[in-house]
Amino acid sequence: MADQSARGPRCAALVGPYGSGKTTLLEAILFATGETSSKGSVRERNTVGDASPVARERGMST
Ligand SMILES: Nc1nc2c(ncn2[C@@H]2O[C@H](COP(=O)(O)OP(=O)(O)OP(=O)(O)O)[C@@H](O)[C@H]2O)c(=O)[nH]1
Ligand SMILES: [Mg+2]
Numbered sequence: 001m002a003d004q005s006a007r008g009p010r011c012a013a014l015v016g017p018y019g020s021g022k023t024t025l026l027e028a029i030l031f032a033t034g035e036t037s038s039k040g041s042v043r044e045r046n047t048v049g050d051a052s053p054v055a056r057e058r059g060m061s062t
Contacts, residue, residue: 014026018060022049022061023042023061024041024047027049030048043059045057045059049061
């Protein structure tokens with residue numbers, strides 16, 4: 001029987017102080033695992049993690 005342990009919804013959290021690189025790390029993980037075709041950057045305001053207009057405007061996750 002196939003191992004089912006890695007299936008189903010999962011939840012993970014990236015935890016760290018302000019400006020420690022969480023959003024940038026998420027971009028790297030998504031790109032490395034093939035979930036995105038390019039790495040966004042906080043400076044270019046095109047990261048997956050900072051999807052909201054406020055987050056992109058401020059350059060910090062909200
Ligand atoms: N040199 C260097 N800079 C990094 C690295 N990771 C992130 N940065 C820079 O550090 C700054 C903050 O990175 P973010 O990814 O926005 O950090 P964050 O933890 O998501 O920040 P908040 O959402 O504001 O808490 C940005 O200018 C990044 O480009 C790294 O590994 N090396
Ligand atoms: Mg962030």
